[in-house]
Amino acid sequence: MSSTAPTSTASLIRLLDAADTLPGAAELRAHTYDLLRLSPGESVADVGCGAGRAVAELAGRGVRPIGIDPDPRMLAAAGERWPGLDFRSGTAGELPLDDGSVAGYRADKVFHEIADPAAALAEARRVLAPGGRIVLIGQDWDTIVIDAGDPDLTRTIVRARAGTVPSPRAARGFRSSLLDAGFGDVTVEVKTAVFTDRLVPAVLSGFAAAACAAGAVEREQADAWLAEQSHRAEADRLFLAMPLFIAAGVR
Known part of the structure; x- marks a missing residue:
């Protein structure tokens, strides 16, 4: 990562790095690679590649990954970290790929x-070759579980945070969406990520700020909620669970 990158980008990359190294994260990524069922030399698009870790891991499996992201700063960081790999600017709705040019399509925590x-x-289907596989993984923002003394307030805060996401319930609709798009052999499974430290304080602060900004809770309520969570952190009693939905299908 370049030292000239904006602080917001550097902070986001640090957050992504922390999430990528949590217990079980590498195994979960590996599972999504397995679901692609790629043969050596086949090409795969990793959409929303961020700083490129999955692209590098896929390359290590002997396939030809193409990392795609709309953020030029992320692409710069990815190119710096993983020189020689293929990173391209593009969005999920407009991929820089020819029709039927890839054997696999992967999007990790992107569709929300x-x-x-x-x-x-529809764009994923366009770039996939017949028989190509798609794998999606993502969280449902309405089903995040946070242990707290006031469950009603917590539910309000979680719901308010979900309201700031363009498609907060996209993951629960993966199966129907893939079928509607014409994919076959669709499967869905759920893995639950559990967080008890490291990322939790920053996540909860963001949830509370979003709820206040939306007018869902008063600042005093949010502060009291965060204070309780701080006490939980000091006592090693923080708990956040996030169901991750993993869907796969065939073009």
Whole structure:
């Protein structure tokens, strides 16, 4: 990562790096690679590649990954970290790929950020060769579980945070969306990520800020909620669970 990169980008990359190294994260990524069922030398698009870790891991499996992201700063960081790999500017709705040019398509925690998931799936179908496989993984923002003394307030805060996401419930619709887009052999499974430290304080602060900004809770309520979570952190009692939905299908 260049030292001239904006602080916001550097902070986001640090957050992504922390998430990528949590217990079980590498195994979960590996599972999505397995679901692609790629043979050596076949090409795969990793859409929303960020700083490129998955692209590098896929390359290590002997396939030809193409990392695609709309953020030029992320692409710069990816190119710096993983020189020689293929990173391209593009969005899920407009991929820089020819029709039927890839054997695999992967999007990790991306579809909740897309305002029109159906259009993105149509684009995925366009670039996939017949028989190519698609793998999606993402969280449902309405089903995040946080242990707290006031469950009603917590539910309000979680719901308010979900309201800031373009498609907060895209993951629960993966199966229907893939079928509607014409994919076959669709499967869905759920893995639950559990967080008890490291990322939790920053995540909870962001949730509270979003709820206040939306007018869902008063600042005093949010501060009290965060204070309780701080006490939980000091006592090693923080708990956040996030169901991750993994869907796969065939073009």
